[in-house]
Amino acid sequence: MKEDWGKEAGNIIARWARKHSLWVLAYGTGCGAIEIPPTMTSRYDAERFGITGMATPRQADVLLITGYLAVKTLKRVIRTYEQMQSPKYVMGFGSCTINGGMYWDSYNTIKRLDDYLPVDIFINGCMPRPEGVIDGFIELQKLIDSGQANGWKKYQDNLEWYRTNQKKVIKNWKMPDYNW
Amino acid sequence: MKNIKGALVPFSALKYLGKKPHTVRYPFEKKKTAERYRGFHFNEIEVCIGCGTCSTICQNEAIDMIKIEGVEPGRGDSGLRPRIDNGRCCWCGLCVDMCPTGSLSLTDQYLHTSPDPDSYLLIPGVDNPEMKENISFTKSDTEPLLQFDRVPMRELDGAERVKSFAEVVLGYMQEEARAEATRCVDCGLCVTACPDHMHIPEYIGAIAEADDAKALKYIYDNNPLPEMCGKVCTRQCETVCAIGHLGEPIAIRWLKRYATEQFPDPAAILNPKIAEPNGKKVGIVGGGPAGLSAGYYLALRGFDVNIYEALPRMGGMTFAGIPKYRFPLDSLDKQIDYMKKVGVKMHNNVRVGKDITFDKIRNDNDAVFIGIGFHVPYTLGLTGEDLENSIQAIDFLRRVNIGETVDVGKKVVVIGGGNVAIDAARVSRRLGAEVTILYRRRVEDMPADWEEIEGAEDEGVHIVPQGIPLEIIGENGKVKSIKYGMAEMVPDDKGGRPRPKLIEGDEHILEVDTVIGAIGQEADYSFLPKEIMDELKIERGRVVVNELKQTSIPDIFAGGDNVNRTMDAISAIADGVRAVEGISHYLLDE
Amino acid sequence: MSDTLQKEEQIKASINAAFRSAKVSIQRKGRIIVEFRGGILPAFASYLKEYLNFKHLSMISGVDWPEDNQFELVYHLWSYEQSIHVMVKVRLDREAAKTKTLTPLWEHAETYEREIHEMLGVEFEGHPNMRDFILEDWDDLPPMRRDFMTREYVDEVYEWRKGREDAQDVRQTIAEQYNTEVPNFNNEDK
Amino acid sequence: MSAILQEKETTLYLGPQHPGITGNMMIELKVTGDTIRKATTHVGYLHRGFEKLMEERLWMQCFPIVCRICVPEPDPNEENLARAIEELEGREVPERAKYIRVMMLELSRMATYLLWMGGQSGSAGLYTMPQWTVGDRDYIIDLFEELTGGRVYHMYIWPGGVRRDLPEGFEGRVRKVLDYLEQRLTDYDRLLFENAIFLRRAQGVGILDKDMAMEWGVVGPPLRGCGIAHDVRKDEPYEVYDQLDWEVITHEGSDVYSRAMVRRKEFEQSISIVRQVLDKMPSGPVHNPGPNPLKWRVPAGEAYVKTESARGEFGYYVVSDGSLKPRRVHVRGPAYVHGVSLLERMLVGANIADTSFIMNSLGTCPPEIER
Numbered sequence A: 001m002k003e004d005w006g007k008e009a010g011n012i013i014a015r016w017a018r019k020h021s022l023w024v025l026a027y028g029t030g031c032g033a034i035e036i037p038p039t040m041t042s043r044y045d046a047e048r049f050g051i052t053g054m055a056t057p058r059q060a061d062v063l064l065i066t067g068y069l070a071v072k073t074l075k076r077v078i079r080t081y082e083q084m085q086s087p088k089y090v091m092g093f094g095s096c097t098i099n100g101g102m103y104w105d106s107y108n109t110i111k112r113l114d115d116y117l118p119v120d121i122f123i124n125g126c127m128p129r130p131e132g133v134i135d136g137f138i139e140l141q142k143l144i145d146s147g148q149a150n151g152w153k154k155y156q157d158n159l160e161w162y163r164t165n166q167k168k169v170i171k172n173w174k175m176p177d178y179n180w
Numbered sequence B: 001m002k003n004i005k006g007a008l009v010p011f012s013a014l015k016y017l018g019k020k021p022h023t024v025r026y027p028f029e030k031k032k033t034a035e036r037y038r039g040f041h042f043n044e045i046e047v048c049i050g051c052g053t054c055s056t057i058c059q060n061e062a063i064d065m066i067k068i069e070g071v072e073p074g075r076g077d078s079g080l081r082p083r084i085d086n087g088r089c090c091w092c093g094l095c096v097d098m099c100p101t102g103s104l105s106l107t108d109q110y111l112h113t114s115p116d117p118d119s120y121l122l123i124p125g126v127d128n129p130e131m132k133e134n135i136s137f138t139k140s141d142t143e144p145l146l147q148f149d150r151v152p153m154r155e156l157d158g159a160e161r162v163k164s165f166a167e168v169v170l171g172y173m174q175e176e177a178r179a180e181a182t183r184c185v186d187c188g189l190c191v192t193a194c195p196d197h198m199h200i201p202e203y204i205g206a207i208a209e210a211d212d213a214k215a216l217k218y219i220y221d222n223n224p225l226p227e228m229c230g231k232v233c234t235r236q237c238e239t240v241c242a243i244g245h246l247g248e249p250i251a252i253r254w255l256k257r258y259a260t261e262q263f264p265d266p267a268a269i270l271n272p273k274i275a276e277p278n279g280k281k282v283g284i285v286g287g288g289p290a291g292l293s294a295g296y297y298l299a300l301r302g303f304d305v306n307i308y309e310a311l312p313r314m315g316g317m318t319f320a321g322i323p324k325y326r327f328p329l330d331s332l333d334k335q336i337d338y339m340k341k342v343g344v345k346m347h348n349n350v351r352v353g354k355d356i357t358f359d360k361i362r363n364d365n366d367a368v369f370i371g372i373g374f375h376v377p378y379t380l381g382l383t384g385e386d387l388e389n390s391i392q393a394i395d396f397l398r399r400v401n402i403g404e405t406v407d408v409g410k411k412v413v414v415i416g417g418g419n420v421a422i423d424a425a426r427v428s429r430r431l432g433a434e435v436t437i438l439y440r441r442r443v444e445d446m447p448a449d450w451e452e453i454e455g456a457e458d459e460g461v462h463i464v465p466q467g468i469p470l471e472i473i474g475e476n477g478k479v480k481s482i483k484y485g486m487a488e489m490v491p492d493d494k495g496g497r498p499r500p501k502l503i504e505g506d507e508h509i510l511e512v513d514t515v516i517g518a519i520g521q522e523a524d525y526s527f528l529p530k531e532i533m534d535e536l537k538i539e540r541g542r543v544v545v546n547e548l549k550q551t552s553i554p555d556i557f558a559g560g561d562n563v564n565r566t567m568d569a570i571s572a573i574a575d576g577v578r579a580v581e582g583i584s585h586y587l588l589d590e
Numbered sequence C: 001m002s003d004t005l006q007k008e009e010q011i012k013a014s015i016n017a018a019f020r021s022a023k024v025s026i027q028r029k030g031r032i033i034v035e036f037r038g039g040i041l042p043a044f045a046s047y048l049k050e051y052l053n054f055k056h057l058s059m060i061s062g063v064d065w066p067e068d069n070q071f072e073l074v075y076h077l078w079s080y081e082q083s084i085h086v087m088v089k090v091r092l093d094r095e096a097a098k099t100k101t102l103t104p105l106w107e108h109a110e111t112y113e114r115e116i117h118e119m120l121g122v123e124f125e126g127h128p129n130m131r132d133f134i135l136e137d138w139d140d141l142p143p144m145r146r147d148f149m150t151r152e153y154v155d156e157v158y159e160w161r162k163g164r165e166d167a168q169d170v171r172q173t174i175a176e177q178y179n180t181e182v183p184n185f186n187n188e189d190k
Numbered sequence D: 001m002s003a004i005l006q007e008k009e010t011t012l013y014l015g016p017q018h019p020g021i022t023g024n025m026m027i028e029l030k031v032t033g034d035t036i037r038k039a040t041t042h043v044g045y046l047h048r049g050f051e052k053l054m055e056e057r058l059w060m061q062c063f064p065i066v067c068r069i070c071v072p073e074p075d076p077n078e079e080n081l082a083r084a085i086e087e088l089e090g091r092e093v094p095e096r097a098k099y100i101r102v103m104m105l106e107l108s109r110m111a112t113y114l115l116w117m118g119g120q121s122g123s124a125g126l127y128t129m130p131q132w133t134v135g136d137r138d139y140i141i142d143l144f145e146e147l148t149g150g151r152v153y154h155m156y157i158w159p160g161g162v163r164r165d166l167p168e169g170f171e172g173r174v175r176k177v178l179d180y181l182e183q184r185l186t187d188y189d190r191l192l193f194e195n196a197i198f199l200r201r202a203q204g205v206g207i208l209d210k211d212m213a214m215e216w217g218v219v220g221p222p223l224r225g226c227g228i229a230h231d232v233r234k235d236e237p238y239e240v241y242d243q244l245d246w247e248v249i250t251h252e253g254s255d256v257y258s259r260a261m262v263r264r265k266e267f268e269q270s271i272s273i274v275r276q277v278l279d280k281m282p283s284g285p286v287h288n289p290g291p292n293p294l295k296w297r298v299p300a301g302e303a304y305v306k307t308e309s310a311r312g313e314f315g316y317y318v319v320s321d322g323s324l325k326p327r328r329v330h331v332r333g334p335a336y337v338h339g340v341s342l343l344e345r346m347l348v349g350a351n352i353a354d355t356s357f358i359m360n361s362l363g364t365c366p367p368e369i370e371r
Helices: A004-019 A033-039 A071-083 A094-098 A130-145 A151-157 A158-167 B003-019 B053-057 B094-098 B129-134 B174-182 B190-195 B200-208 B212-220 B225-233 B236-241 B252-261 B266-272 B289-300 B329-342 B358-364 B394-400 B419-430 B450-458 B530-533 B570-590 C003-018 C040-052 C109-120 C150-156 C170-177 D003-007 D051-054 D059-065 D075-089 D094-123 D128-148 D172-194 D194-203 D210-215 D256-280 D333-348 D354-363 D368-369
Strands: A023-025 A053-056 A062-063 A089-093 A120-123 B041-043 B064-067 B081-087 B104-107 B135-138 B280-285 B304-309 B345-348 B368-370 B389-391 B412-417 B434-438 B462-466 B467-475 B478-490 B499-511 B514-517 B557-558 C023-028 C029-038 C057-064 C070-079 C083-091 C099-102 C122-127 D009-014 D028-032 D035-042 D301-309 D313-320 D328-332
Touching: A033 D128, A053 D003, A071 A158, A089 A094, A089 A130, A089 B329, A089 B557, A120 A130, A120 B368, A151 A158, A158 B190, A158 C099, B003 D172, B003 D194, B041 B081, B041 B129, B053 B064, B053 B094, B053 B570, B064 B450, B081 B135, B081 D301, B081 D368, B104 D256, B129 B135, B135 B419, B174 B200, B174 C029, B190 B236, B200 B212, B200 B252, B200 B266, B212 B252, B212 B266, B225 B252, B225 B329, B225 B570, B225 D035, B236 B252, B252 C003, B266 B514, B280 B358, B280 B514, B289 B368, B289 B570, B329 B345, B358 B368, B368 B570, B394 B419, B394 B450, B394 B514, B412 B419, B412 B499, B419 B434, B419 B450, B419 B514, B419 D354, B434 B467, B467 B499, B467 C029, B467 D051, B478 B514, B530 D035, B557 B570, C003 C023, C003 C029, C040 C070, C040 C083, C040 C099, C040 D172, C057 C170, C057 D313, C057 D328, C070 D172, C070 D313, C083 C099, C083 D035, C083 D301, C109 D333, C122 D075, D028 D333, D028 D354, D035 D333, D051 D059, D051 D328, D075 D301, D094 D256, D094 D301, D094 D328, D128 D172, D172 D256, D172 D368, D194 D256, D194 D354, D333 D368
Parallel strands: A023 A053, A023 A062, A062 A089, A089 A120, B280 B304, B280 B368, B304 B345, B368 B557, B389 B514, B412 B434, B412 B514, B434 B462, C029 C083, C099 C122
Antiparallel strands: B041 B104, B064 B081, B104 B135, B467 B478, B478 B499, C023 C029, C057 C070, C070 C083, D009 D028, D028 D035, D301 D313, D313 D328
């Protein structure tokens, strides 16, 4: 009983710490990257929430998919995502991650991001405003706090399914297996 | 070392330490979005007509038209409403600029963050009624995308017109027609109002694509008298046109007229496929639009069709009732000739009940279609009505159209406000008379087309609204003058439209040579034998029919003015087309 | 207007004198279109570059004309001195599209040619560096060909989110309300 | 550095996920020690096939697409397509709309330069500058939002003019922002353009030979940074640029610094151009309407139009076959040359650390390379 309590307290502290230090991988995958500088710099200043950019996947917590993903990028994004340390979160940014958006009939972009990566939160807009981005982060913090942001677990559990989808569009699958 | 100053310069930023930050401290403090911000959609469900233009222009296919609860399809409303897939939308606002009614707008709301990707479907106006307060980006009046102005139609000058019976409307030239057809947004709402449900967007589209032959095929698919419709149709389609909500409706009638005028011989373009004779015979009483339509499509289906018409030409009321400056004889002949080519047998100058008995027609044929129209005028009910030179508009027009010389004298009064009254007035003008129209109500209450009323005024017809005829005064058995009283409009107790009430003492006398009554007509069923009259269900002068125009006697079908209340040519054509279905069903069990 | 087109007329005359087979037309002020049979394109380009001073290669466009069974390559050249833009058009057979590279004249033509090779499938003889440019592991038709149907490809490869199947076509809905059918005369032989 | 490292050639992949790369692209570097021996660019990570998509869309529907071709600076794209269509159709643009277009283009140039200042200084490790310039850029974005209803994608310039007239009091607010930015320029000077670190990093680095610049079709600030005075706005004036008072800005030096100075001075000049535009702007309509977009056929023909964007000549080659949809829209992005073949050449011999510095100075923008 006492041990459980200790574990629970540990979880609460861990979640609290996680939600207040969301380090975002600085990977401008799509055109949504244009609204990230205003969000991060003085006008909207997302660092107030402990959100800051991070250059390497291994140190980052959040992967921002800023808009559409070309198939060529998807391959790199998957690799990047798998290099990130758990717990890790994915944010889908803009309409094009939800159902294709602007690029719905493009031969080179994926349409539904959650088929290929576990997305914890979607932000609406094309572009989403910086307020939208911040709102997405706040929502993500809430999810982390309540323990619902567990896309990374979902990814591990359903790896086969994700792999099938990924391999359907990425024709030449020559990648090392990360996902630790 | 020389750049030591440069090395220190960054520290000058320290002076900003004390200043107020320009950071937007969202979410603690919200920045107001611009007045034109393009956020989520909002749609005024009541104003929206479900034309689907937003869905057509959307380059992301983000807009679906769906059925929603509480919105019923109707005249000029498809009953569908847009639903936006925010997983597709790019908030360009083209849909707003293209919306013909201005019901769609964008709001200043933009936040939607959710872990559930399926939550991004939005039915604007239904899911977010509260956003009515937040509308920000709306349709612009000054920078429109749609064209709201009609290509003007060239017409003869008013003074020129009264000199002859030459056609007033000159018709579109090719480029004008293309330009006018280009304004259409292809929604198809016009079809909801057309009694015949013609394929209007399709033929307008074909005209815009410079394929007039294709347009003609679409037109002839369910209307064998398009040239007539193109000239004199009451064009209910234009009253519901999507573009008409904020601008002038597409000139659908003139476009149809344009398409039919391009081809002197429709048969060459249409190459109608006539089915093998199926051995069934149909007799048609009355060669008006209803009878002719029924006859044409029946003939196409292989029936042996005979049409019996009392007048010297086919066309019924469109021949006898419509003046030649609106619908010239050669236009009518062109269509009748085409029908003859298809194999419709026509018998003119045969009055059923007199020259041939109805029973004989019924016995000779497997089915009979009655399309006799309304040719018997209502009387005015005034003293002096039976004087010489007090005539009925419908008789007057028929006599003029048949080619008789009619002397109306110098001064004419027409009583009534419908199209027939205006026709009679304008024909009288052309016969050289000064014409006054007496109408009980206001000009805006007149049932006639506004174009007709304007045309009449251009030609110098004097309209006296709110004038109620009281007595026709005669001298030597001839009309000498007419006494009428002025009326004021009083609200109707029963909630109907305002009705005229005579003002005591405000009476005038007008010297006239001829009085023409034009207050309505009815059908003449005297040709029917008594046992059929007993069996046939007739209500308020109109034969009762079912959906497929079948009467209470199974082998007798009916259509046209003697069946429906709208009393126009296109309804009659629609009846004919429906009756073809009914007759085929009845005789061939199809 | 004629005096303002003087420079254009001069260039037209020079090109006509040097290359008989070139069809030169002046589109408007500052725009000249040269239609060319191909073959001696490098010679012509070098003539434009060296003698007529069209130093700046803006871009090379490829246009697909399947109805003529041809590809059209459009070389956009600009002369800073004369402020004139020349479009040199070369038509290539669509089945065996092949032409000589212009990289010896303009090194950055390399990128344009790589893109056209990838997007249309045109071969450039003598190109030094013909590797993948934009696409990766592409095994379908070159995407900028007009017979590559991007919507069909998308339907095949990707999936749409569910929940939008109840969408209706306005025109069809109206036709159904009145129990009519809209005939299709679009594909009938005229 | 040890001798072994200096001799051994290593392959280094910069990007696509790398904070120093301007956008989503990759450079494969062969290095010995700290020196780049060979650079190979890989693009295509942002390819959406816009040129293909436009072949499937009505003319009007192309406008939401073209503005997404260059994300930081969408307006020259809208301007180009609109002008190409106007040329094909022979449609007149009202005078007021022309002035508004110039205002939009110059404002977007300024916004892009502010973003560039942030990127350029950030790649030199000066992190205060992006905080300032990107923050200040937001005031211009606010103006865009007020005028067009969108922050990033404006969808504002379209055939026949512009989409909406200026809101009330807009000119005053533009002037206020211009005054503010002009006054901020001294801060930028002190923080970046006169900063010793920046001078040391920028001067003499990334030399682009003058002849090579002409030969390679370099455009925009990199070309003018070689002292060559070419600018589409002067070479082939569009809209009302020939009625405004301004000069082509050049800077001798051919290095990163001179390119930076060209941009800095052009920023100042843009302020003056916008002021002139506001002074001279006539009243009147802003849109000359065309046919119904659903049935709008552009006459068959072709047009090549170009606009000077913040990174140089943006060219559009538009072919119409007289149908409802464009036959071909081919986009020449200014970064097409700078970002691929020229960059490969310029990086040879440079330091690894200078890669992103040089990239920024050229204004490489991947989305317009691969569209």
